[in-house]
Amino acid sequence: MNKEPEAPGQQLDMKKRNKKLRPARPPGIMSASGVAEALRSKDLEKAVDSIENAYLVSSRFSIKDLSSRVLKAAKNFTGSRYGFAAYLDPHTGRMTDPALRRTAYQGRPSNGEPRVVKKFGGLWGWVLENKKPLLTNAASSDPRSNAPFRKNIKAGKFMATPALFNKKLAGIITLANPWRDYGASDLAAVERLARVYAIIIQRHLAEDKLKESEGTYRSIIEASQDTIATINIEGRFTYMSRQAENYGYAPHEMVGRHVLEFVHPDDRYLLRQALARTLKTGRTLPLLHFRIKKKDGSYFYAEQKSGVIMKDGKPFTISCIVRDITKRRELDSALSQLTRCFLKFGPDPDKNIEIITLTAGEIFKDACVLYNRIEGSLLRTVSDWQAPPDMPRLDKAKGHICFDLILTAKDKVFIVRDLDKSRYAASDPNVRKYKLKTYIGYPVRVAGKKIGSLCAVFKTATEATATEIEVMSILAKALGIEEKRRQAESQLRENEETLRKIFDSAQDAIFIKDLNGRYVKTNSFCAALFGLTPRQMEGKSDYDLMPAELARNLSDKDQSVVRNGGSLVSDSEILTAKGEIRTFNSVKTQLCASGGLATGVLGVSRDVTELKKLQTQLVEARAAEVVSKITEPVAHDFNNILAAINGYAALILETLKAGDPVRPEITHILNAIKRAAAITERLQPYDSRTGKKS
Structure with missing residues (x-):
């Protein structure tokens, strides 16, 4: 029977006992075994130094290279025929053998891919589970070898050592089938190699994680639209992202230069104070707004958010995220102008149209801004900004750029450059007359129909910004709304005039009373019954115009309509200004506000006295x-x-x-x-x- 292999400590104790039984040697004389042991130790140190130097010298030294070197040293030192050095993947928990060598499993070359093991079994599985080394020269009879991997082991001599770092499992070195039995010195050597293996694995994994993290952050920085930089305590750039190229600078030409070199002179005091405050307090302002100089000498508006990196309790580096807010400021300015424009609006659509045109002129500044409206075959300039005094306000529409815009353009900006070289130089009389170069226009619609255009024309080659185009579209839509109001109010005035004529010429008494029974409005016929004018009737009640009995009868019918709603048809008698009692047939209807609340009574009364006779x-x-x-x-x-x-x-x-x-x-x-x-x-x-x- 195979006995339980002796632990390394027990083997060392036996050597000590054997050593005591040997005769003492003269001082200064080393035995042959001692010399051999010293040489082995020296070779081990050389192997360890070689591995460490290879790791330190080469930036390309991989875990595969490490595993190969460690396994080679362990096999050479122990005379093992088979073995593998594997590390534990901290993310998956799986054991990976990257060495691509002949292994203790099959004893034949691998297929070129790192061997990955999901389940740990057999003797080396026991080593991993217990985090303890194992040495046995009778592996085939060891009861711990009854795991699934036992059939893959080709020999009976086995040694494995866990690679531990801070008591955490990092990997394993496993050896098998030496040309001799394994001894305590073999185990000690492999344990030394395992410690080096564990340390370098952890460092390598940490470096890989750091590189991955740096790569992630670099990708984020490179993909960001913001400019990212770092500044030292002297105010000089130590890092600049590639976004600096958007402003004409190569990142490397900014590194080492002082931040104030790139700041507008009027904003340098602000930046100088902010830097001094940061160095003093270790804190930055939430946001800084200032102007930064481009390489071409122009400036853009920037918004900066900063953070402080401390070292030994003092500010060491300032990280900065700089965002170009020029377009946002332009948009904010335009929106402010639009807000002021809309706040000026009154009840008159024509005046509002003037305000819209003037606002467009303020935004486009040097341009001539026109609002033109189609009227049949004519083009009328309804309102303008900086239009030439001699420019006709009414002209034939055909040939004008605005006419083409109204006919063909969809709901988007219509831009014509180099007008003097375009077909409009011949068809539009204003192009040559006023030496126009650029046209920017937007159609004006009412109820889906194009009725005019808002345009800005320039005497120079001009490119409209996205903000200006967006503002023009908003103003064109506002013009459409005001035009719709103008048309509606014109139609309303016509309807009111028609109704007024009917109201005043009717030979029936038409009146409106409030909830208190007082006349709000009457036509001429109604007022004449009482010898008054419509204006004199306002505010009077029936009690002011006739005897109480007759007035009460009328008031009761009014209140019935207010209470019950709907309409009421009835005959009533009134006393006219001539002293006659006349009979009137009246239709009275409840008047309501938009919320359904009763506001008064509308009545139409016809004199039926003769009819009654x-x-x-x-x-x-x-x-x-x-x-x-x-x-x-x-x-x-x-x-x-x-x-x-x-x-x-x-x-x-x-x-x-x-x-x-x-x-x-x-x-x-x-x-x-x-x-x-x-x-x-x-x-x-x-x-x-x-x-x-x-």
Whole structure:
């Protein structure tokens, strides 16, 4: 049976005991084994020095090179046939053998790729798990070798040492099958190599991490649109990113020069004070705004954010991130001008159009700014900035640049350069007359239809900035809004004029009352009923114009409309200024604000007095006609009877002598017959159309 291999300490103790049993040597004389051991130690130190020097001298010394050198030294020192030196990847936790050598697994050359092991087993897995070295000259019988890798081991002698750095596992050196048994000196040598291996691995990984970090930061710096720099405590640049090229400088030509060399003279005091404050307090201002000189001598506006790197408790380096804010300042300035422009707006669209044109002129400064509007086949200059006094304000549209812009341009800026060489030199009379060079225009739309253009024309070759183009588009849209308002107000005025004419010429009383029943507005017909003018009617109530009883009736109907909403149709009587009681048929409707709250009553009243009389007469005529139909037969028969009675009475009267006492009675009968005949005559039918007896 194979015994448990002795630990290195136990082997050393045995050597000490054996040494005590040997006879003492004279002082100064070294045994052959001692000489051999000294030579081995010297060779080990040379190997270690060689590895360390290779690492220190060459910047290209890789972990693969390190693993190869360490493994070669370990194999040479121990006489091992197989082995590998592998390191632990701190990110994945996997063991990587980069040496590309014959390994203890297969005993044959690798395929050229680093060997990566995900699971650790067998004897070397025990070493990794326990972070302890292992030496055995009977590996095949060692119970710890029953892991999956056991079948891959070709020999029975095995030694492995963990590479530890600050008690953390960095890698492993594993050896197998020496031409002799492994001893304590072999283990000590490999442990020494493992320590060097661990130290260099950690340094190399740290350097790789630092390089990766530096590469990441460098990529960020290179990709940044901002300029990044560092300044020493003397105020001189120690680093400058490539963004300096945007301003004409090569980064290297700025390094070593003082920051104030590149600052506008008026801003140097600010920078000098800021630097002094930083060196004194170790803190920087949140933001600094100043002007920086380009290589061509011009300046740009910069915004700087800084940080301080301390060393030994004192400022050592100032890091700076500088952003070009020239365009932002231009945009802020333009937006301020736009804000001031819009704040000047009033109710008159025409005046607002003038304000917009003047604002465009202030932004384009040296340009002539025009707002032109198409009117049929003509082009009218509605408003302008710095236009020549003799320039016609109304001209034929065809041939003008603005006409082409209105016809063809989409919702984007329309720019024509070298006007004197373009076709417009012949078609547009203003180009040659005023020696124009550059045209920048934008269409003005109302309800999607192009109706005009806002343009700036220059006598020099000019390039518009993105800010100027954006501002022109905003102003052109503002013109479109004001034009729409102008058209709407013009239409409204026309509608109001039409309604006013209808209101004033109507032969009906039209009025508006507030919630208190007071007249807000009346037409002339309504006011004339009370002998007043429309203006005199304002503020009066019905109680001021007629008796309380009549006024109360009108007020009750007004309040009913206010409470219930909708419309109310009714007849009411009023007392006119002529003292007549007139009957009016009124339609009253509730007036509401936009939120639905009642604000008053709108009424339209028509004089129906004569109509009422006609209606009464018609009723009476129809009633008489009905009576006639009933009484006509009776009256006819009654007349016949009366005629007979009258005849007989007359005959009797003629036969009686004067003084006859019967004679007065007969006279009474004749008088009664006359009265009855008169009544019968009234019962004769009437013609409903003429009112006369038929």
